[in-house]
Structures are given as structure tokens and as C-alpha cells.
Amino acid sequence: MRLTYSAEAVRLAVPALSLTVLLAAVFWLQPRAMSYVGLNLLFNLAVPIALATIAQMLIMAVNDLDLSMGTFVSFVACVAATFLRDTPLLGTLILAGVVGVYAAIGIVIHLRNLPSIVVSLGMSFVWAGLAVLLLPAPGGQPPDWVRALMTAKPPFAPMAIIASIVIALVAHLLVMRSSLGVLIRGVGGNERSVERAGWSVLAARAAAYGLAGVFAVLAGIALVGLTTSADANIALRYTLLSIAGVILGGGEFIGGRVSPIGAVIGALTLTLAGSFLSFLRISPDWQIGAQGAILIIVLALRLLLARIEKREKAR
Amino acid sequence: MTGDTLTAIVEVADAKVSFGAVKALDGVTLAIMPGECVGVVGHNGAGKSTIVSVINGGLTPHQGNISSDGERLARYGIGVARARGVRCVFQELSLCPNLTVIENTRILHRHLGGFGWRKRARKVIERSLDLVFPGHGIESDRSVGELSIAERQMVEIAMAFSDAGVAPRLVILDEPTSSLDAGLAEQMLGYVRRFVDAGGSVIFISHILNEILTTASRIVVMKDGRIVADRRSIDWTEHSLVESMGSVAKGEANRRAVRDLAGAPVVVEQIGPGLPFRAKRGEVVGLAGLAGHGQTRMLMKLHAAETSDWLARREATVAFVAGDRRLNGVFELWSILKNFSIGSLGDLTNRGVVDVAAEMERATDWKRRIDIRTQDLANRILSLSGGNQQKVLFARALSTRAPVVLMDDPMRGVDVGTKQEVYEIIRQQAASGRTFVWYSTEMEEVCLCDRVYVFRDGAIVAELEGDAVTEGNILAVSFRGAAA
Numbered sequence: 001m002r003l004t005y006s007a008e009a010v011r012l013a014v015p016a017l018s019l020t021v022l023l024a025a026v027f028w029l030q031p032r033a034m035s036y037v038g039l040n041l042l043f044n045l046a047v048p049i050a051l052a053t054i055a056q057m058l059i060m061a062v063n064d065l066d067l068s069m070g071t072f073v074s075f076v077a078c079v080a081a082t083f084l085r086d087t088p089l090l091g092t093l094i095l096a097g098v099v100g101v102y103a104a105i106g107i108v109i110h111l112r113n114l115p116s117i118v119v120s121l122g123m124s125f126v127w128a129g130l131a132v133l134l135l136p137a138p139g140g141q142p143p144d145w146v147r148a149l150m151t152a153k154p155p156f157a158p159m160a161i162i163a164s165i166v167i168a169l170v171a172h173l174l175v176m177r178s179s180l181g182v183l184i185r186g187v188g189g190n191e192r193s194v195e196r197a198g199w200s201v202l203a204a205r206a207a208a209y210g211l212a213g214v215f216a217v218l219a220g221i222a223l224v225g226l227t228t229s230a231d232a233n234i235a236l237r238y239t240l241l242s243i244a245g246v247i248l249g250g251g252e253f254i255g256g257r258v259s260p261i262g263a264v265i266g267a268l269t270l271t272l273a274g275s276f277l278s279f280l281r282i283s284p285d286w287q288i289g290a291q292g293a294i295l296i297i298v299l300a301l302r303l304l305l306a307r308i309e310k311r312e313k314a315r
Numbered sequence: 316m317t318g319d320t321l322t323a324i325v326e327v328a329d330a331k332v333s334f335g336a337v338k339a340l341d342g343v344t345l346a347i348m349p350g351e352c353v354g355v356v357g358h359n360g361a362g363k364s365t366i367v368s369v370i371n372g373g374l375t376p377h378q379g380n381i382s383s384d385g386e387r388l389a390r391y392g393i394g395v396a397r398a399r400g401v402r403c404v405f406q407e408l409s410l411c412p413n414l415t416v417i418e419n420t421r422i423l424h425r426h427l428g429g430f431g432w433r434k435r436a437r438k439v440i441e442r443s444l445d446l447v448f449p450g451h452g453i454e455s456d457r458s459v460g461e462l463s464i465a466e467r468q469m470v471e472i473a474m475a476f477s478d479a480g481v482a483p484r485l486v487i488l489d490e491p492t493s494s495l496d497a498g499l500a501e502q503m504l505g506y507v508r509r510f511v512d513a514g515g516s517v518i519f520i521s522h523i524l525n526e527i528l529t530t531a532s533r534i535v536v537m538k539d540g541r542i543v544a545d546r547r548s549i550d551w552t553e554h555s556l557v558e559s560m561g562s563v564a565k566g567e568a569n570r571r572a573v574r575d576l577a578g579a580p581v582v583v584e585q586i587g588p589g590l591p592f593r594a595k596r597g598e599v600v601g602l603a604g605l606a607g608h609g610q611t612r613m614l615m616k617l618h619a620a621e622t623s624d625w626l627a628r629r630e631a632t633v634a635f636v637a638g639d640r641r642l643n644g645v646f647e648l649w650s651i652l653k654n655f656s657i658g659s660l661g662d663l664t665n666r667g668v669v670d671v672a673a674e675m676e677r678a679t680d681w682k683r684r685i686d687i688r689t690q691d692l693a694n695r696i697l698s699l700s701g702g703n704q705q706k707v708l709f710a711r712a713l714s715t716r717a718p719v720v721l722m723d724d725p726m727r728g729v730d731v732g733t734k735q736e737v738y739e740i741i742r743q744q745a746a747s748g749r750t751f752v753w754y755s756t757e758m759e760e761v762c763l764c765d766r767v768y769v770f771r772d773g774a775i776v777a778e779l780e781g782d783a784v785t786e787g788n789i790l791a792v793s794f795r796g797a798a799a
Contacts, residue, residue, distance in 0.1 A: 178427045182418045189411030194408065195372065197423045198394045256413040 010305050011250035011257075015265045018248075018298045022272045027115035029279040040158035044226055045273035047150070047163045048073070051219035052238045053245035053267040054171045054260060058212040061175065061258045062205050063189045064109065064116035068241035069216060072098075074232055075131040076220025081140025081230035084221070088143070099213035106209025110202050124239070129231035138231040142224040150225030163222075164264055171260035174211070184208045188256020200243055245270055246296055250302075271297075320756060321348055323403060324369055324385050324485045324516050331380035332365055332540075339365040340376065341540035347485055352517040354509060354548065358560055358790065359606045359756040361537040363520050372396035372401040382476065400484030402475040412460035416440055416470055419459060421661070435479070443477035444469070447506045464494045471504060476510065486510070487518040492526060496718040504530050522793050524553045557794060561758075561786040582750050583617055583633075583719055589774030592617075594719070594752055599745050601764030601784070602754040603708050604793045609773035610754040614721045617752060621719070636660060636711035638724035638754075640727075644708050644728055645696050651707055652678050652692040658711040681710040686741055702733035706769030711739060719750045726760060727753050738763060744777050755774040758786045769793060 026042070027034050033042055052073055056309040066072075075281050076095065084091030105123060142150075152159050175181040186194045187204045195201055219238070224230050247253075248269055249262030273294045277287045323346040332340040340362050346352055357363050358379045368374035369381070372393040377554060383399050420436040421427055427436055438457050446450050448469050459467055468491065475486050488507070492500040507517050507530055521527050525535060527552070529547070534551050536544040536559045544559045555678075579595040584624045586592075592613065594600045597692050602610040621633040637644035641775045646654055657665060663674045676691050696704060705725060712720050726734055737758075741751055755761050767784045769777040769792040777792040781784075 177433075178419060179432060182414060182421050182630070184372055186411045186422045189413035190409065193409040193411055194422055196371075196393060196403075198397050198423070198425055256411065 010309070012259060012262055014244035014302050014305065015249045015262050015269060016129070018098060019265050019269045019272065019303075022029055022276055022294075026272065026276050029276075034297045036158050036230060039116070040160050043158070043164065043268060043271060044276055046268045047160055048219040048223035048226070048235070049241055049245065049271060050164055050167050050237065050264045050267040051215050051222060051240040052235075053249070053263045054065060054167065055212040055215035055219065056242035057171075057246045057249075057251055057258045057260065057263045058117070058175070058184065058208050058215065058253060060188075060243075060253060061184050061256050062106075062208045063197065063254045063256065064106075064120075064205075065243070066120045066212065067239055068120040068127055069242050070236040071127040071131065071247040072113075072216050073223065073235040073238050074230075075127040075134075076217050077227075077234050078131045078134040078140065078231040078232060080146065080221045080224045081142055082134055084146075085141055085143045087247060095217050099210055099217060100211030102216075103206045106206045109209075110205045124288075135230055135232055138229055140209035140224075140230045142221075143228075146221055147227040147228065150222060166266060168261045168264040171264070175258065175260050180204075180207060185256040185258065188254070188258075239271055241267070246293065248298055268302045270295075276283065318410070319732070321350075323348055323577075324383060324399070325375075325396075327369055328370055328380050328382070330366070330367065330376040330381075332374065332376050333726050337448075340539045341378070343537075343542055343554055345370075345535065345542065347518060349484070349516055350511060352511045352515045352519055352531045354527035354534040355518060355520045355537060356522075356527060356534065356556060356560060356794075357537035358537075358758070358793075361560075362540040363537055365488065365539070367403065367489055367520070370396070370485075371401055371487060385646075393629045398481060400481055400686055401487070401601045402483045402485070403487040403489070404475045405489055408464075408471060410459045410467060410471055413458060416453065416455040416462075418463065419470070420455075420474060420477065423474055424477075424723070426480045434587075439477050440473060441471075441478045444473040447473045447476055448502050465499065467498065468494045469524065476506070485516045487520075489520045490522065491519075492521060492523065495512070522794050524556055528556075533779065548767065550551050553794075557790045558785065560794075561790050571667070583621070583752070585613065585616055585620065587613070587616070587774065589776055590768065590778055592768060592775060594750050596718070597745055598752055598766065599751045599753060599764045600769060601761045601767040601790050602752065603767050604760045604770035604776075606756050608770040608793075610770050611723055612741070612756055612773070613770070613775075614723050614752065617719075618715055631661075631715050632715045633719045634715045634717040636708050636720065636722040636725045638714045638722075638727055640701070640704055640708065645704055647697055649696060650693045651687070651689060651696050651699065652683045654707050654709050655681065655692075655714070659715045662716070677714060678710075681714055685710055685713075686736065702729040705729050706733065706737065709740065713740070713744060713749075718748070719752065722751065722753045724754050724756055726755065726757065734760075735786070746752045758789070761789060762786065 023235055032038055037216050052069055056066055076098070079091060082091075083094055105119060107121055109113065150159065154162055175184070181193065183199060183204045184207065187201055187208070191201055194204070212311030219234070222237060227234065245266035246258065246263050247266070249259055249264070251258040251263060270291070273291050274287065277290050282290055326398070328344050330343045331338070331339050343366055343770065345353075345366065355363050355366070366466075367578060369376050372391055375391070381388055381665065388395060398623065405426055411422065415423070417433055417436045417440065420440040421432055424439065425438070440455055444453060444455075451469060453462065453466050453470065458468065462470065472488070472491055474487075478481055495743065504526060507519070511517055511532070518742040519527060519531055528551060531548045534546060534548045534556070535542055536556065538560060579597055581593050581594050583594045584592065602613060604610060618633055618635055641647075646657070652674065655678050656669075659677070660669060663670050664675065675692070681687070682689070682692060685706050687699070687710070688703055696707065699707065708725070726737070741753075741763075745751055753760065753764060762784055764784065765780070767779045768775045769779065769791065771790055771793060779788055
């Protein structure tokens, strides 16, 4: 019994462990990173990635996948750098509207029983097109309050760390503790049993998509706050990064098994992997491949542990 | 009896349900009174699970009506049923494996929400678990996926009896003890009796007749979508139950002549729990018993033992006829011809290229031999009726040179005419030396076999041969404890 208990612990331990190992390696290579400024620089870009990862995680919790995350975050960044600054009311309306669109996508996917991969792949072109219409060339400026928030220097810990912790806690409360979170994960685990208990699976799926839209919007705004200007292609990497972050953090593609804290740790690990490789002076040409190698190693580790556990259980 | 003065919790009148050509319920009338435990028994496909779905609101009967507490309900669904205290423990486990026990309780009880629901849900489920299974030792904050099968079933049963606002009044237990050991099953049955004594009602489905006889106050026997007997349980014995479940001499006309196969060599063998499995050359071996007791697993094992995981053998030794056509039988987008030839492409290939003329010739030959009704073999497979699709799958397996054919209940949803044709083909092929291993849920087909293995709880528990292959004998072995 003690052994089965550790299954959930292992799920969280692997991402936490890989983050610690990477962090130790970075500090060893570059001791100057072990400071307020250094940590902030290391994890700065992790904040929008963490938010996008939580958004992707909500979609994956209902057994779907969102391939439009990257272009959607880019689009939001463009809106934030233009409308949100110049005409805050219109900007807010647009962002609220696109969250509604996300919920609607969830409804359509459920009602028509469509594969989410296909629908979101199609939507990715829509978001990319809209972003290019808004900002054909890189430009724009974030609203001042966003800039101020993202560059704030709180005492004790840098903004990037505090923001990551807050994101993890809010997402944990929402997904793991609230009734709505239970319902969303229940849909991922056993849709029929949720239906038999008299719930509307449609509403649950719409809620999951809507919430994902909210987190993705926050990701876009945070990103603009850091980069100071936007571009229609600014966050294309986020689609794959967010999926990798969820998986790295102990989530699964199907079955409603997700972990918000793990997802944030996964996002941090992915960001750190980039810096680690730079410190190793690996040429950028090889970095993407090396990043992939790190992913494979961590996932292999998890698979191995799951296998050992399964063998013990079967005994 | 006080039944006359009380009104039924749920009453189903003249319910009819059909799935395609199959009549799952053919005019069933059943009233569940407060304070009674109704046992329901019947063989595969008798309609037990269908009547359960109708009562719990998951399935609307195509005809007939449902009333509750004396009022007739026009719109009866899951929501209405739950609001009236109808709960169900399903045959397949129906909790969310990724959620904890507490969270699953939250899903089941819609009105548990609001701040602090975790505490309330924990109280509800732990109280119920303690009542039904004292000393259960299940921690309610573990996720269901980590629990053993027995523990999951315990949680599910306790969940059905739990009370959070709407008290359970009618609990449907569909094979609830299938994964519980004797001690836990006794605890549960004891609780069912107390629950019924306190005025609750239970519908109890089980293949263990002893349990039903000792627990139910009234036993209903179903057969072919109808209720064929309905008596108080003290008027039943195990023997009379088995007898009324069977049909008289049905399929006996189809009986094949007993063949002498004593000298034939054994071609497949599988030693597992229970009796060993052996099939001889030219033999038709039946796998019988209640559905889901290990027959399909046996077929899979036989198949796995004769094939390689990595490279296909040049000379196939087994062919498989799938039962679930949609799931693992037909290639829906392919033509009839391609669906037929996929099994024997090795024979039809010349230096890596499919010999189109030979493929067509062989397909035309088989089309004639087993009479696949189509104008053109190039038509899509889905243009055929279900029975004809099944014939294509048979042709696929029979046209290979494999000496052994495994069949996984292949006649599901096939019309009578086609069945007779296929039986004839099997008879001919067996006479020419092919071995058939045939899992069937239909008694008539099982009675066509030379020898029958009866499965129970994943193991072979009996071997019947020749004249001993009768419906009565098979039923007696399938239902535990009956006149063995």
C-alpha cells in the first residue's frame, strides 16, 4: 500500500527532481546566476510559458489537445500591444470576446464530436491571420501597468519566482480543489460516469476551454510585458512548449491526469534547459536538438519508474 | 404480503427495446415495491442489463411506459431517476480512475457543492463504507486508479448506498460481487438485507444462484427479452432456477452427428488455470459460459501463442474471426475485395507486388462459395448488410491456409439465414480437417460443437463432450453452485 501511495508522489517528484538537477548544474557552470538578478533573468520568460502550459493542461484534462496555443498567445500579445494600450476598453472587450470563442470551440468540439487536434489546427491559422492583420511588422507597446507589473522588483524573491508560485497556487486551487476542477478532470477520466451522475459534460468542456482561454490571454499579456513589443510570430514555440511542459510535469494525454504544480515546474524546467545549454556553449544550431534530448531523458525516467511500480503492483 | 397497499417505487409496463433486428426487451412488465429485493437471473442476452438501463433512466424504451410512486412519468431520464432515489452499480466499473474517492463522491452527488465540500463528501462516503463494509481500510483520499479491483467495487457499492440529501430508495446491483471475495460479498449481502428490512428496495443481478436465493425476496427469470417466471424466492431451488432459464430442446435439430476424433492429433493446446485446453485436428471446439468470463482472453492467448510479435510467419497457423466487426474486423474505408484479401496477401503476392488477377479470382471464387450478396466486389464493405460483412470476414479467415480458425462470438447481430449458411461452411471445413475454436454466447451454436469448454471466473471449469453438450448442463456449470 505504501508503494502505491508513492505513485502520485513519483509523478510530482520526477519534474521537481529534474528542475533541481538542472538548476544545480546551471549554478555550477555560472555561480553568478545564484543571485536576485540572475534568477530573475533565468526564469523571466518562464512566466508566460507557465501560463500557456496551464491553459494547455486544462484542455488536456478533458482529453483534448490545443494546437493553436502558440498562434493564439501571439495574437493576444498583438492585441495587448495595440488595442489594450491605445483603447483599453476595446482591448478588454476583444480579449473577453476571444475567451468566449474558446468556450465556443469547446462546445462545437463536444456537440459535433470533432477531433480537437483538427479544430485547433484550423483555428491556429485563424489566430495567425488575425495577428498579422493587427501587426504586419513587429511593433506596438505594452500598456504601462503590464510593463510595471512584469518588471517589478519585490523584496526577497524576484518577480519571476513569485509569479510562478502564484500561478501554480491559483491553478492548483482551481483544478485540484474546486468542484469545477473535479468535474473537468472527471470528464477526462470517465465521461460516461459523469454523465450518469446527471452533469452536463457539454458545460464542463466549455468551462475547461473558457478557462484555458483566460490563462492563454494572461500568457499573451505577460509576454508583451517582458518583451516590450509584439510580433505576429512572437510565441509560435508555445504550442509545443506548453504540451511538453504538461507532460514533463506529470500530466498525461488522456485520462484526466494532470498536475498544475507539476505543469508550472515543467515550464520552468523547459526554460532553464535553454539557459543551461547556452552556458554549456552549445551552438544554437544544436540547442533545439539538445532540448529534445533533455525531454526524452526525463520522460524515459518517468516511464521507467512507472514500469517498476507496475511490476511491483502485479506481484 | 403488504404489496397491494403500497405503490411501486418504479414500475415498468410492457417495455419494448430493440437494437436493429435483435429484440432486447420484448414486453417486460416489472414493479419494484418498497422493502423488497428482486433477484433477476437469465443467460447471456436475456435482457437483464437492458431492463436495468430502462429503470435507471439511461435508456428510453421504444414502447411501454414507466411510472413511479403511482404517477406515470412521460419524461423519464437519468435526472428524474436519481431524484427519486434510484441508484445503480454497473457491471463495468464506472468511477473516474483519476479522481480520489472523495472527488468521485462529489461527482455522484450533485448537491454536495459549495465551500467545504471535501469535508462533507468525506463524511458521506466514509459513513457509507463503514456501514456496508466494516473494517474496509480504504483511505478516501486515495485516487480510485490506485485501488485494487475489489476495493474499487467496494467503493462503488458504498457510493450507491450513500446518502447526501437524496436518500437511496432503489439500488440496482448488477453482478456486484464479481470481484469481491467471499467475506466481503457476505458483508455486502448482509447490508442489502438490512437495507431491505428498513424499507429500501434492491434489484439484484448475479450469476451466483446461491446469493440470489438467500438474499432476494422475489426472483424473476428472464429469457429472450421476456420475463418467463416470477415467484417468491422460497418457492425456488437452484435446480428449478437453472431449469427455467433454459429453453426446451432448442437447437437440438441442428445437432451434428458425433464424430470419432479419438485418433486425431492435437493441434492447439493451452494450459492455464482450471482444466487444460486442447483441440484436435478437424474438431469444432466451443467455448461457453457467461459473457466476459475469460473466453475472449483464451482466444487471444491461443492467437498470441501461434504468432510472433515481430515478424509474421510465412505460413500462418491461425486465423481469427472477430466478433466486434466495427472494432477489430472490417476496414471501413476499403472495398469488399480488399477486406477479403488482406488475410492472404502473402499467397497472392508475386515479388512484392499483389497479383491483381489472382486476388480477383480467389475473391470471386469465395463470393460464389459462401454467397456474398453484392453486385461488385469493388463496392465499399459498408455497403453490405451486417450478415454479409461477417461472411466476408469468414471468407478472409477461411481462404488462408491456416489449419486453425479462432472465432470470437462472430454471429452477433447476424440474421438467421446467414447463420445457417455459415454453420454449413464450418461443418464442411471441419470435415476436411480444419480446427475451429468457437466462442459463442448463443446456446444453439454451442450445441453445434463437438466438444465444449465452459468458463467461469477466467478458468475452464468443465468439459462437455458429445451428448453431454446440452443447454441444461452448460447453464448448470455457468451458474455457480447449481447441481454440479
